[in-house]
Amino acid sequence: MSNILVFIEQRDGKILPASFQLLALATKLTSATGGQTEACVVGDSVSGLTDTIASYGAKKVYTVEDAGLSRYVASQYTTALSAVIEATSPKVVLVPTTAMGRDLASRTAARKHAALAIDCTELTLEGGDLMATKTTYAGKLSAKFKLSSAGLQIATVRSNVYAANEPIAGASAEIQAVDVTFSDHDQRLTCTEVASTSSGVKDVTEADIVVSGGRALKSEEKFKIIYDLAEMLDGAVGASRAACDAGYQPHTRQVGLTGKVVTPKLYIACGIDGAIQHLAGMRGSKVIVAINTKQDAPIFKVATYGCVIDLFTLVPLVTAELERLKG
Numbered sequence: 306m307s308n309i310l311v312f313i314e315q316r317d318g319k320i321l322p323a324s325f326q327l328l329a330l331a332t333k334l335t336s337a338t339g340g341q342t343e344a345c346v347v348g349d350s351v352s353g354l355t356d357t358i359a360s361y362g363a364k365k366v367y368t369v370e371d372a373g374l375s376r377y378v379a380s381q382y383t384t385a386l387s388a389v390i391e392a393t394s395p396k397v398v399l400v401p402t403t404a405m406g407r408d409l410a411s412r413t414a415a416r417k418h419a420a421l422a423i424d425c426t427e428l429t430l431e432g433g434d435l436m437a438t439k440t441t442y443a444g445k446l447s448a449k450f451k452l453s454s455a456g457l458q459i460a461t462v463r464s465n466v467y468a469a470n471e472p473i474a475g476a477s478a479e480i481q482a483v484d485v486t487f488s489d490h491d492q493r494l495t496c497t498e499v500a501s502t503s504s505g506v507k508d509v510t511e512a513d514i515v516v517s518g519g520r521a522l523k524s525e526e527k528f529k530i531i532y533d534l535a536e537m538l539d540g541a542v543g544a545s546r547a548a549c550d551a552g553y554q555p556h557t558r559q560v561g562l563t564g565k566v567v568t569p570k571l572y573i574a575c576g577i578d579g580a581i582q583h584l585a586g587m588r589g590s591k592v593i594v595a596i597n598t599k600q601d602a603p604i605f606k607v608a609t610y611g612c613v614i615d616l617f618t619l620v621p622l623v624t625a626e627l628e629r630l631k632g
């Protein structure tokens with residue numbers, strides 16, 4: 306196998322942590338085959354990000370800069386990534402599984418006639434073939450796919466299934482700016498405004514501590530006790546799908562198979578039963594604390610610590626105690 310190109314997802318100059326995780330994966334795969342880990346970053350003004358990208362393992366970084374690329378526009382980003390692919394001819398392109406990543410990978414695969422696997426939970430090399438593992442049947446099965454090595458192979462990989470390497474200060478990479486001329490076709494659509502749907506609280510995929518609530522919270526207002534605890538721990542708020550479907554929390558906070566995958570240092574599940582689809586999103590957490598009134602709730606099977614108690618009693622007590630300890 307030759308080089309692996311990682312698409313670095315960034316917004317307003319902030320790199321998505323999943324991009325660093327993919328650099329670690331690419332480095333692992335290329336070290337077994339002798340190829341090189343390369344990266345591609347696209348945006349309005351992204352050359353200042355190349356040192357950071359190099360510190361996470363990229364040996365060569367391609368930049369595509371244009372004022373029109375400050376926000377994601379599908380056709381322009383597809384043209385930009387395609388131009389980098391033409392410049393470097395990688396064997397494999399890795400993209401984070403995000404809304405942007407899914408869209409960009411699919412469009413680029415169509416344009417470059419590449420083999421494509423979306424939302425992989427594992428990528429391995431078997432006899433030179435790239436094997437992609439994906440979950441199926443609501444997480445009950447995992448299926449392995451062989452991507453045709455006849456041409457380019459593109460895979461999107463879920464956040465947090467691979468850990469990022471520690472950054473190496475002072476690591477350097479070869480930098481190459483790629484000039485791209487956009488056609489009228491590319492410019493049919495421009496993004497004029499991005500309205501944030503986030504409440505300013507950390508995203509679940511980026512926090513070391515996640516406090517999640519389930520259907521047991523019963524309303525959006527009662528989720529306040531989850532927010533209070535998360536804030537005290539400097540963590541993020543997550544939710545089960547049942548809680549999101551009921552409107553207690555936005556789906557951006559959903560953890561699980563059809564939500565986000567998290568691997569924080571501490572995951573506190575409050576009033577969450579532990580359905581297999583929820584476990585698919587959090588069972589990789591280092592320490593799991595479950596609070597549930599039902600002694601045989603499945604969440605206790607994966608919990609490091611289990612508390613059989615009403616969450617409305619325990620959660621405010623823990624928050625108050627933390628507040629007292631913090632003085």
Ligand SMILES: Cc1cc2nc3c(=O)[nH]c(=O)nc-3n(C[C@H](O)[C@H](O)[C@H](O)COP(=O)(O)OP(=O)(O)OC[C@H]3O[C@@H](n4cnc5c(N)ncnc54)[C@H](O)[C@@H]3O)c2cc1C
Nearest residue numbers: 519520521545546547561562563564576578582598599616
């Ligand atoms: C294709 C598919 C994809 C799915 N994807 C996801 C996904 O991504 N994420 C996800 O979460 N689910 C997902 N689900 C749904 C999943 O199967 C469950 O229905 C859901 O996780 C249940 O959420 P819950 O645990 O909050 O609710 P419930 O199952 O209603 O459990 C509530 C829990 O709270 C406990 N409880 C009640 N009152 C209290 C209290 N006062 N104090 C403490 N504990 C209390 C109960 O004992 C119970 O264990 C998916 C399902 C399908 C079919």
